[in-house]
Amino acid sequence: MLFSNIGLIDENFGYREGMYVGTVDDRIVYIGTEAPPVDPAQAREEELFKMTVSANPLLAGESSGCCAHTLLAGEPHPLYGEVYDGKGKVLMPAFYNAHGHSPMCLMRGYGENLPLDRWLNEKIFPFEDKLYSEAVYWSTLLTMAESMRFGIVSTSDMYYFTDDMVRAIAVSGMKSNISRAVTSFGCKRLEDCVGYREMREVILMYDGFADGRIIVEASPHAEYTNSEMFLRAIADTAKEFDVRIHVHVAETESETQGCIERYGRTPVKFLADCGVFDVPANAAHCVWLTDEDRDILAEKGVSVSSNTMSNMKLASGLCDVPKLYAKGINVAIGTDSVASNNSLNFFEEMKMFALAGKIRAMDPAAMTPEQVLFSATRGGALAQGREDVGFVKEGFKADLIVVDVTGPNMVPMHNMLNNLIYSADGKDVVLTMADGKVLYRDGRYMTLNYEKTVAEAQAATQKILSML
Numbered sequence: 001m002l003f004s005n006i007g008l009i010d011e012n013f014g015y016r017e018g019m020y021v022g023t024v025d026d027r028i029v030y031i032g033t034e035a036p037p038v039d040p041a042q043a044r045e046e047e048l049f050k051m052t053v054s055a056n057p058l059l060a061g062e063s064s065g066c067c068a069h070t071l072l073a074g075e076p077h078p079l080y081g082e083v084y085d086g087k088g089k090v091l092m093p094a095f096y097n098a099h100g101h102s103p104m105c106l107m108r109g110y111g112e113n114l115p116l117d118r119w120l121n122e123k124i125f126p127f128e129d130k131l132y133s134e135a136v137y138w139s140t141l142l143t144m145a146e147s148m149r150f151g152i153v154s155t156s157d158m159y160y161f162t163d164d165m166v167r168a169i170a171v172s173g174m175k176s177n178i179s180r181a182v183t184s185f186g187c188k189r190l191e192d193c194v195g196y197r198e199m200r201e202v203i204l205m206y207d208g209f210a211d212g213r214i215i216v217e218a219s220p221h222a223e224y225t226n227s228e229m230f231l232r233a234i235a236d237t238a239k240e241f242d243v244r245i246h247v248h249v250a251e252t253e254s255e256t257q258g259c260i261e262r263y264g265r266t267p268v269k270f271l272a273d274c275g276v277f278d279v280p281a282n283a284a285h286c287v288w289l290t291d292e293d294r295d296i297l298a299e300k301g302v303s304v305s306s307n308t309m310s311n312m313k314l315a316s317g318l319c320d321v322p323k324l325y326a327k328g329i330n331v332a333i334g335t336d337s338v339a340s341n342n343s344l345n346f347f348e349e350m351k352m353f354a355l356a357g358k359i360r361a362m363d364p365a366a367m368t369p370e371q372v373l374f375s376a377t378r379g380g381a382l383a384q385g386r387e388d389v390g391f392v393k394e395g396f397k398a399d400l401i402v403v404d405v406t407g408p409n410m411v412p413m414h415n416m417l418n419n420l421i422y423s424a425d426g427k428d429v430v431l432t433m434a435d436g437k438v439l440y441r442d443g444r445y446m447t448l449n450y451e452k453t454v455a456e457a458q459a460a461t462q463k464i465l466s467m468l
């Protein structure tokens, strides 16, 4: 595809108007202020002319006279294919959702206005107890639809029924850092724990699946849901298979206090002592940290995924992101599940993330637009170990979104980055592309049957409710 005459958030997060960006297969191969030549022979002629100019500076400013750069409306470009009219649009890197539980979308709006323990014990756990394979498949597909609709291309997704999740993610064209979360309640031996066995199987079966779109991680659900023996065994598994770790850390004050009572150490210190941070890790939440915790996270190179909306909705607290930035820690943004969010509107999440950081620091200058956009895009990609995405840059994979900036919420435009973070809405996304493939465009889902997905997800919800 050739995005033509489009606004661009470039790799330095600068805004440039009237740009041309070309993708071939899964890569970004052209970024320029002019349309690339239509005819490859003309391109060669222009290249020769440029070489002549560099050899003879007196010719500088002359034209080769060969290349009109004219693209006929509606005609595909011979190299890039479809020419996309970028008028009134901005092309930017897609979002990486660094913490989620996709199948929980069936519990959207199901348990509201309850404290965390009652929310879990009275609503979430009984519902999850009745989940079944096809319910997880369709709920994951519905989450993929919602994600691509809001510009997310990849999610760090921790749950169970992993086979069914992988099936849905693979057909959707989306990316995932998936993990089978382990809770070791009541298990004395490793082999007695279904979750531990499945976590290892899932790594062997699916790491690198779907052309590398699926990355499998090891996952202790959290410190408070695992014994020390299991935490150490999961850390060893990650080292054995050379995979990353995804774990909930210090989400609530009571969880953090409980860990100090159990082990005389904070969750960060205790997990580090168990070896959990000896591989690249993604620590979700990190709301209740000490200065020493932040030093450990920085030293170990742990990424933190902050889940502002979920933390606010469950009144868990606010992650002190400015202090993490100050330590040089990579901070990414997560939605958590929609059971505690209640949507995957990533523009909303990004804005709330920025505002929460400012409130935590009591400083409106904290959380620059560049820092916030980095966390939503490149920071998330790095938290997932995806090195060649997260910027619109030649040679990078084409994980891109197009935002319509003609709505009243985007006018006037004093500063495009500020408008994107504080004024844009998820529904302004009009195109989502992962690995060069268009997944969502102007209300249409290219890789999934949206009506069937909604109907099946609703039917699964009713079936589970009837079993409660």
Ligand SMILES: [Zn+2]
Pocket (backbone or CB within 6 Å): 099, 100, 101, 248, 284, 336, 337
């Ligand atoms: Zn979570």
